[in-house]
Amino acid sequence: MSVIIGGIESFTTVDFPGKLAAVLFCLGCPLRCPYCHNPELQDFKAKPFISWQTFIEFLDSRKNLLDGIIFSGGEPLAQPDLYESMKTVKEKGFSIGLHTSGVNPERLKQVLPLLDWVGFDVKTLFDVYEQRIPHAMGRTVENCLDLLIDSNVELEVRTTLDPRVISKQELKELSSILYDKGVKTYALQEYRSHRFEQNPPSFQECKAFFTDNALLSEIKSLFKNFIIRRA
Ligand code: SF4
Numbered sequence: 394m395s396v397i398i399g400g401i402e403s404f405t406t407v408d409f410p411g412k413l414a415a416v417l418f419c420l421g422c423p424l425r426c427p428y429c430h431n432p433e434l435q436d437f438k439a440k441p442f443i444s445w446q447t448f449i450e451f452l453d454s455r456k457n458l459l460d461g462i463i464f465s466g467g468e469p470l471a472q473p474d475l476y477e478s479m480k481t482v483k484e485k486g487f488s489i490g491l492h493t494s495g496v497n498p499e500r501l502k503q504v505l506p507l508l509d510w511v512g513f514d515v516k517t518l519f520d521v522y523e524q525r526i527p528h529a530m531g532r533t534v535e536n537c538l539d540l541l542i543d544s545n546v547e548l549e550v551r552t553t554l555d556p557r558v559i560s561k562q563e564l565k566e567l568s569s570i571l572y573d574k575g576v577k578t579y580a581l582q583e584y585r586s587h588r589f590e591q592n593p594p595s596f597q598e599c600k601a602f603f604t605d606n607a608l609l610s611e612i613k614s615l616f617k618n619f620i621i622r623r624a
Pocket residue numbers: 422423424425426428429430431432434435466467468494
């Protein structure tokens with residue numbers, strides 16, 4: 394039993410802090426973020442990219458060349474066999490990273506002991522999640538975040554600044570909530586339009602987050618590590 398694989402990035406130096414890694418993209422995501430760059434990975438019934446066995450052969454060929462594997466998506470926490478797959482990878486000597494939007498606290502609890510690093514998407518204020526992201530539940534996301542903070546696993550929280558999903562005022566409030574929860578590393582990511590998009594927000598609206606120096610300084614002051622990722 395294993396995760397279903399929607400894609401592989403065989404080498405990255407930037408996705409798993411301090412490690413040479415590969416990314417395994419799990420197939421299927423229950424959410425529908427308007428800015429999703431991987432809509433082809435949303436469908437749980439799409440054709441897998443490769444089999445688990447082929448991935449294991451890839452792993453065996455990368456021993457001593459890679460430090461870690463990041464389970465990304467799609468949404469890894471939507472995969473029933475995530476624990477077994479991560480355990481297999483860990484037993485082969487690789488560190489385990491997870492990119493997640495926090496859709497399943499029970500599955501997160503199960504895999505938590507295997508995790509070395511997590512990149513966790515918080516898309517907007519927990520109270521307005523259901524209004525902004527189809528099929529998302531703010532309390533579920535918040536539960537997952539609380540589990541990660543309590544676990545002391547290395548954690549980066551990140552928010553993609555799409556004005557359809559979060560406003561500047563909401564970003565300010567969210568930053569304060571994350572600070573109160575004990576988040577130490579927070580990254581703001583620039584929204585990038587993609588080829589499937591029907592009504593993208595304007596360039597000016599998106600840029601406004603990054604030209605508000607007062608807002609950025611205020612957020613920066615809250616976190617030990619503050620990262621801005623521009624496209
Ligand atoms: S959580 Fe990620 S994969 Fe799922 S719809 Fe949103 S951006 Fe796409």
